[in-house]
Amino acid sequence: MSYQVLARKWRPRTFHELVGQEHVQRALVNALDQGRLHHAYLFTGTRGVGKTTLARILAKCLNCTAKGHGEEGVTSTPCGECDSCRAIDEGRFVDLIEVDAASRTKVEDTRELLDNVQYAPTQGRYKVYLIDEVHMLSTSSFNALLKTLEEPPPHVKFLLATTDPQKLPPTVLSRCLQFTLKNMPPERIVEHLAKVLEAEQVGFEESALWLLGKAADGSMRDAMSLTDQAIAFGQGQICHADVAAMLGTLDHRHVVALVEALAEVDAARVLNEVSQLAEQGPDFAAVLDDVTGVLHRLAVAQMVPGALDNGHGDRDLLLALAARFTPEDIQLYYQIGIQGRGDMAHAPDLRTALEMTLLRMLAFRPQGVPQPAKTPLPLRGEPGPVTPSAAGAGPSGSPPPDEAPAAAGREGAGLPDAGEDGLPDAGDNANLAPTPEPPMAQDRFEAPPPWEEALPEASTAPPAVADGLNQGREAAPRPAENEKEREREKESEKEGEVAIAAAPAPLSTAEASVVAGPESAVSRPAVIPEPAGVEDLDPPSASPSSAPAEMPKAGHATGDDSACFTHAVWLERFDSLGLGGLTRNLAAHCVVESDDGSRLLLRLAPSQDAMNAEIHVRRVREALAGIGVTRQLIIEAGPLPEAVETPRQRADRIAAERHAVAVEALERDPHVRQLQETFGARLITSSVKPVDASQRA
DSSP, X not given: OOOOOHHHHTOOOSGGGOOSOHHHHHHHHHHHHHTOOOSEEEEEOSTTSSHHHHHHHHHHHHHOOTTOSSGGGOOSSOOSOSHHHHHHHHTOOTTEEEEETTTOOSHHHHHHHHTTTTSOOSSSSSEEEEEESGGGSOHXXXXXXXXXXXXXXXXXXXXXXXXXXXXXXXXXXTTSEEEEOOOOOHHHHHHHHHHHHHHHTOEEOHHHHHHHHHHHTTOHHHHHHHHHHHHHHTTSEEOHHHHHHHHTOOOHHHHHHHHHHHHTTOHHHXXXXXXXXXXXXXXXXXXXXHHHHHHHHHHHHHHXXXXXXXXXXXXXXXXXXXXXXXHHHHHHHHHHHHHHHHHGGGSSSHHHHHHHHHHHHHHTSOTTSOOOSOXXXXXXXXXXXXXXXXXXXXXXXXXXXXXXXXXXXXXXXXXXXXXXXXXXXXXXXXXXXXXXXOGGXXXXXXXXXXXXXXXXXXXXXXXXXXXXXXXXXXXXXXOOOOHHHHHHHHHHHHHHHHHHHHSSSOOOHHHHHHHTOHHHHHHOTTOOOOOTTTTTSOOTXXXXXXXXXXXXXXXXXXXXXXXOOOHHHHHHHTGGGOOOHHHHHHHTTEEEEEEOSSEEEEEEOGGGGGGOOHHHHHHHHHHHHHTTOOOEEEEEEOOOOTTSOOHHHHHHHHHHHHHHHHHHHHHHOHHHHHHHHHHOOOOOGGGOOOTTOOOOO
């Protein structure tokens, strides 16, 4: 007996042997079991998915005689033993008329076919017309078929099959019961090929079957034909190397190696992998397509690991590889790959285009976004920020060793207990402060003390603060010279300095006003905290002999490494650091939490945690070293103290105050009032811009 190819030998003969078309199988089986049979069926789908096979199985079900010769003999499980079943399987059943519409397109052929419709079947229960590639019929042929297709004799069934249903007239589609067959996924093809090869006693490698399943492109018949070719090519064996050579396709392992080089951000390895690929003479455009395909699967693996397909038998490998990328990098690489694919037509050669696309992925990778050692899969919402107390406490809940001396110092000085951020607890603040607002939120434009009025114009205060203070002086009336009040101010200031000296570290201006005690807070209702750059100017009336006994204020810290770097110094010296871009934005959302002379800890707002990268930490550390503050810098994300403002918040506050002063000045302007009264003009406050506004953080 001559050899029969696998595609014909293993063609399904019953619905239960059908592979991958469960939705069609279920509908037809239920219709046969319930006796609800349509007179015309249309099967659509790509090549090799089972259209003709389904039509032949349905013809056997309609004519099987195992359960009787009448209408009750119709079954969804043909026996395959009766004369009708064997004749249909062997292609010699008289009442199954198979027509190739691609070769019989004329209207005369259709008329000749329909002349015999009126006659009863010769051998079977139904006369079945199987018209394959029905979309190839001419318009006249369709018109000749319409009436018979709409109302055929009761003993006639029409089974139509096509790969292009869009070419069928709507009049034909409306007369048929349409079933769309799906493409075969590679997993289903590999599973079926493994069963066939085991039954045929042919050795194979599973990775080779994945290559065949991918090359079949959804067609089971193509997969069976390629398997026949692979068996002949490998001399009775199916090996991965033989199948790759036979198909002339790129080994998927080279594509994965390219993606691994991208994960390592190793440009030298990327070029080396491309050089090795060039020795095999591949289609570089197809290589880029494969790379973008892997990137797509990596994105799926990060978001929904369970939805990752095993199209190349590399599911576990890609799950591990997905943890080495950030989602942002994968999306960026995919976009660059898609754009690079379109640019290949304009490149000098395809290899150059591939190399430039891969190098562009690395060149445009965000340098400011940290790359974690392992991305947890699947990606979920970010967990809540870790509180400083939970992060800093030891295993037994005790404070870290570095904070023990500070706590002892606070107890010895009679100060309230401070939290992890070095500030008094919220409950203590409520008892000490006369109002719920922090001291820095008080009115900044009240009358300044007399010694500030005597300051020279060449002040060291930042332009925004100086302008704001000058405008405040112009807007507020000058206070009367009250000697007793000045003495009371000096006494309160000395009490605050004593409290600062007793603390373990110099506190910021806002902190000192809280620690000074309720007496000083009550006795100084009109005194406002001095902005950075002004608070370092001592009053002219201060005696020189008292200077050595006082702790250096925040504004005095310069390039001395031994001086404690407080948050007030951080606010004052921030603009002098010369930071820019993402690094400046990161630093502007930090507050100084602690400084022990060798280790400086900055607390970062949780909303900016994604930008906390080593490159930014290094730039901030170098900028601090440039102003003489040499420390081991640590930036940790966590909740910020409510009573302390970041450089960004400080800049926003100053800008808002300047804007409010400018709006108030315009509203008091007589010319503006005249315009409003005469013409009904309206002041658009959002368009008001203060003159010489300082640069925001």
